Amino acid sequence: GILEFDGMADDQRKKAKEVVDLTGDDSDSDEYFFAGAQRLRTGSEDPLLDLFMKKEEQRIHAEHQAAADLVQTALRTVGPTAVRELLRNEIVASEERHRKEDMRLQREMEQAPRSQWLNQ
Numbered sequence: 123g124i125l126e127f128d129g130m131a132d133d134q135r136k137k138a139k140e141v142v143d144l145t146g147d148d149s150d151s152d153e154y155f156f157a158g159a160q161r162l163r164t165g166s167e168d169p170l171l172d173l174f175m176k177k178e179e180q181r182i183h184a185e186h187q188a189a190a191d192l193v194q195t196a197l198r199t200v201g202p203t204a205v206r207e208l209l210r211n212e213i214v215a216s217e218e219r220h221r222k223e224d225m226r227l228q229r230e231m232e233q234a235p236r237s238q239w240l241n242q
Contacts, residue, residue: 189212196205 193205196208
């Protein structure tokens with residue numbers, strides 16, 4: 123297929139499920155993600171792109187809200203020192219996820235034929 127990122131689709135499905143859980147919006151997040159990713163790869167306009175961007179904003183907002191709630195709960199229950207440790211671990215994990223995703227995209231770009239990345 124056009125989008126053969128290793129674990130990216132699975133990862134996105136997980137994120138999509140989280141958005142559904144947090145926002146109650148069960149429209150198909152995957153199709154917005156793929157529309158957006160395809161837009162980046164082909165440079166072609168897609169009517170789903172705006173919806174993809176809105177979904178992405180919702181997802182980011184939902185993740186931010188979840189993180190804020192987690193910190194509030196943790197501060198009340200385990201105290202600031204434990205929260206600092208928790209946040210440090212989360213930041214490290216997040217950086218690692220981003221690093222892996224960047225490497226995957228880099229490999230994907232290196233393997234794709236040049237014409238695919240140039241505006242036709």
